[in-house]
Amino acid sequence: MGRGPRWCHARFRKFGYKMTQPREIILDVFSRAKKHLSAEDIYMEVYKIYPGIGLTTIYRTLDILINMGMISRHDFGDGRSRYELIGDLKSEHHHHLVCLSCGKIIDYSDFIDEEIKLFDKLEKVLSEKHNFEIKYHQVGFYGLCDKCKLTKLS
Amino acid sequence: MGRGPRWCHARFRKFGYKMTQPREIILDVFSRAKKHLSAEDIYMEVYKIYPGIGLTTIYRTLDILINMGMISRHDFGDGRSRYELIGDLKSEHHHHLVCLSCGKIIDYSDFIDEEIKLFDKLEKVLSEKHNFEIKYHQVGFYGLCDKCKLTKLS
DNA sequence: TCCTAAATGATAATGGTTTTCATTTTCAAT
DNA sequence: ATTGAAAATGAAAACCATTATCATTTAGGA
Numbered sequence: 001m002g003r004g005p006r007w008c009h010a011r012f013r014k015f016g017y018k019m020t021q022p023r024e025i026i027l028d029v030f031s032r033a034k035k036h037l038s039a040e041d042i043y044m045e046v047y048k049i050y051p052g053i054g055l056t057t058i059y060r061t062l063d064i065l066i067n068m069g070m071i072s073r074h075d076f077g078d079g080r081s082r083y084e085l086i087g088d089l090k091s092e093h094h095h096h097l098v099c100l101s102c103g104k105i106i107d108y109s110d111f112i113d114e115e116i117k118l119f120d121k122l123e124k125v126l127s128e129k130h131n132f133e134i135k136y137h138q139v140g141f142y143g144l145c146d147k148c149k150l151t152k153l154s
Numbered sequence: 155m156g157r158g159p160r161w162c163h164a165r166f167r168k169f170g171y172k173m174t175q176p177r178e179i180i181l182d183v184f185s186r187a188k189k190h191l192s193a194e195d196i197y198m199e200v201y202k203i204y205p206g207i208g209l210t211t212i213y214r215t216l217d218i219l220i221n222m223g224m225i226s227r228h229d230f231g232d233g234r235s236r237y238e239l240i241g242d243l244k245s246e247h248h249h250h251l252v253c254l255s256c257g258k259i260i261d262y263s264d265f266i267d268e269e270i271k272l273f274d275k276l277e278k279v280l281s282e283k284h285n286f287e288i289k290y291h292q293v294g295f296y297g298l299c300d301k302c303k304l305t306k307l308s
Numbered sequence: 309t310c311c312t313a314a315a316t317g318a319t320a321a322t323g324g325t326t327t328t329c330a331t332t333t334t335c336a337a338t
Numbered sequence: 339a340t341t342g343a344a345a346a347t348g349a350a351a352a353c354c355a356t357t358a359t360c361a362t363t364t365a366g367g368a
Contacts, residue, residue: 040324052348053347075229100289108283110280115276118268118269122265126251130260133303134297135297138294140291140292141291143288149285172365172366174314174365175364211317213355310367314366316364317360320357326352329348335341335342337340338339
């Protein structure tokens with residue numbers, strides 16, 4: 001609901017963009033994704049049904065979707081950006097555990113209630129104090145995952 | 155105190171590294187810095203007193219300092235990493251407001267008490283639950299700063 | 309002072325992302 | 339349905355932060 005091709009078409013139009021097959025497929029890939037996707041992840045998925053696709057188009061579409069507020073970009077420090085749909089429950093809070101060694105990313109949802117309360121308050125105060133329009137926030141805990149913790153003992 | 159060249163020399167030795175002039179100057183640049191520095195920021199500062207410096211040495215020294223736990227790396231999504239000394243009051247909490255348009259970064263310290271309490275708890279629970287060794291955490295609010303908010307109205 | 313491991317810096321390579329540009333596609337107006 | 343201007347596309351080259359290579363220099367214990 002509100003996610004079909006028609007709805008998207010109108011949404012694209014509203015922003016002055018055209019709806020194209022590559023864009024539709026990219027959105028479809030996003031809606032089926034169960035994790036954060038890199039540009040290349042998306043490229044490879046789209047390629048399966050649309051081998052003519054170019055990486056350039058992936059990047060351009062990502063820019064557009066970010067502009068339209070439909071996806072968010074994340075940076076986990078491994079040199080490549082990850083993207084995910086906004087609006088899904090899973091993406092409402094961008095809180096992660098990131099392994100500095102192997103790059104593994106774990107989403108967590110502990111203490112979400114407490115966090116939401118604090119972050120709502122923070123967002124309100126910060127945006128007023130610094131005259132900042134806050135779009136989203138990100139929380140990352142960085143360290144070593146179970147496996148890499150063992151490796152590092154050598 | 156505990157920051158002089160002698161202290162650093164011993165600290166480097168302890169990790170099997172040698173103390174060199176480039177490294178000493180880089181540390182000096184850090185200690186005088188009032189904000190997060192990019193590799194090139196550091197390069198340009200060091201260049202003023204040591205024109206023989208190479209960018210490669212900057213990057214290698216940054217790796218070493220991170221390994222020794224003397225600096226931390228931050229990623230604000232503009233494609234280049236920033237670094238700052240650990241141990242200064244200002245760097246104890248890596249909480250920032252980042253402008254998505256101009257890249258401006260604001261450090262804030264509101265609600266720090268409440269945040270510390272929550273993050274201590276979170277760190278404890280998460281590290282146990284996921285068997286993760288947490289080194290540090292980062293919080294970022296992303297949006298538009300006062301100036302860019304106006305620009306975007308056009 | 310000497311010796312060896314470590315550090316250095318010029319250069320080239322890497323890899324994710326952007327730019328360029330000639331061609332193709334979309335879609336509102338006809 | 340056809341048309342035409344504006345937007346989108348993809349191949350290739352450019353970009354740029356960071357990393358690897360390697361011959362030369364330096365640090366610091368013996």
